[in-house]
Amino acid sequence: MPLFGAKKTTRGGSTASTVVRKSRNSIRPPSTKSKESLPSTAVPAAATGGQKVASPVGSLTAAPSDSDSEDDAVKNPEALPASDVTIYNEYSMGPAFGCKFPLQFIRLMIERLLTVKLKGKTYQPGDAVKWVRDMADEVNFKMEGLCRKPRYKHVIQVIVYQQNGAGFFCGARAIWDKLADDYTSCTFDGGTFMCIVMIFGVYQY
Numbered sequence: 001m002p003l004f005g006a007k008k009t010t011r012g013g014s015t016a017s018t019v020v021r022k023s024r025n026s027i028r029p030p031s032t033k034s035k036e037s038l039p040s041t042a043v044p045a046a047a048t049g050g051q052k053v054a055s056p057v058g059s060l061t062a063a064p065s066d067s068d069s070e071d072d073a074v075k076n077p078e079a080l081p082a083s084d085v086t087i088y089n090e091y092s093m094g095p096a097f098g099c100k101f102p103l104q105f106i107r108l109m110i111e112r113l114l115t116v117k118l119k120g121k122t123y124q125p126g127d128a129v130k131w132v133r134d135m136a137d138e139v140n141f142k143m144e145g146l147c148r149k150p151r152y153k154h155v156i157q158v159i160v161y162q163q164n165g166a167g168f169f170c171g172a173r174a175i176w177d178k179l180a181d182d183y184t185s186c187t188f189d190g191g192t193f194m195c196i197v198m199i200f201g202v203y204q205y
Contacts, residue, residue, distance in 0.1 A: 092151070094180050094203070099149050101182045101201035106147050110197050113138055114188040123193035128160045131195070135160075139197060155200040163194050170196060177203065 095101075117135060121127070136158045143154055161168050172183075180203035188195040 093205070094177075095149070095151070100180070101149060101152060101154075101203075102147055103182055103184045106143070106199055107184050107186060109142050109147065110139060110184075110186040110199070111188075113142065114186060114195060114197065118188055118190050118195055121190060121193075123160075123162045123190070125162075128162075128193065132158045132160050135195070135197065139199070143199070149201075151204045153202050153204060155202070157198045157200075159196040159198075161194055163189075163192055168194070172198065172200075174200065 113135070117138065118131065121131075136156050139156050139158070140154075143156070147154075157172075159170060174181075181201060183198060183200040185196060185198040188197075
């Protein structure tokens with residue numbers, strides 16, 4: 001069987017075979033710098049067994065660059081994550097540092113209020129009822145404006161009784177958390193009467 005690309009020559013009655021070797025560059029398509037601009041070329045039929053096959057060079061597509069994604073982010077800012085929102089994946093099981101019930105400030109506020117409202121007054125049964133209501137409302141108003149802390153609720157109790165030599169006992173009981181809940185009380189001596197103000201602060205879990 002004769003070799004591929006062989007030619008027969010006759011010299012003086014004798015037959016000799018000469019092999020013609022083809023260079024590899026003769027079957028390669030011309031190379032360029034950019035593969036994307038190359039058209040689809042056909043491979044010679046001799047290299048594919050007589051069938052023309054389209055070269056896959058022309059079917060290559062460019063991969064998306066980073067600049068394309070940046071342009072999409074600028075056009076659609078709502079797709080970006082929010083930078084001004086803080087999300088806490090936790091639940092507070094107690095008051096934060098510095099946010100407990102401010103007992104010292106509350107006690108100072110009550111002492112000043114008792115002095116302003118009850119100083120120089122004489123006990124009368126009809127007036128005592130009004131004093132109790134006014135003191136409770138005024139303390140509650142001050143608590144809402146100046147002494148309010150996050151997730152705290154307060155209970156106010158005001159007692160006014162006549163001072164005529166008889167004794168008076170006052171007590172309170174509650175089930176609460178010693179680490180978060182607290183209370184304070186103030187007593188005012190008006191000569192003919194006594195006034196006791198108690199405030200309980202309860203933390204809401």
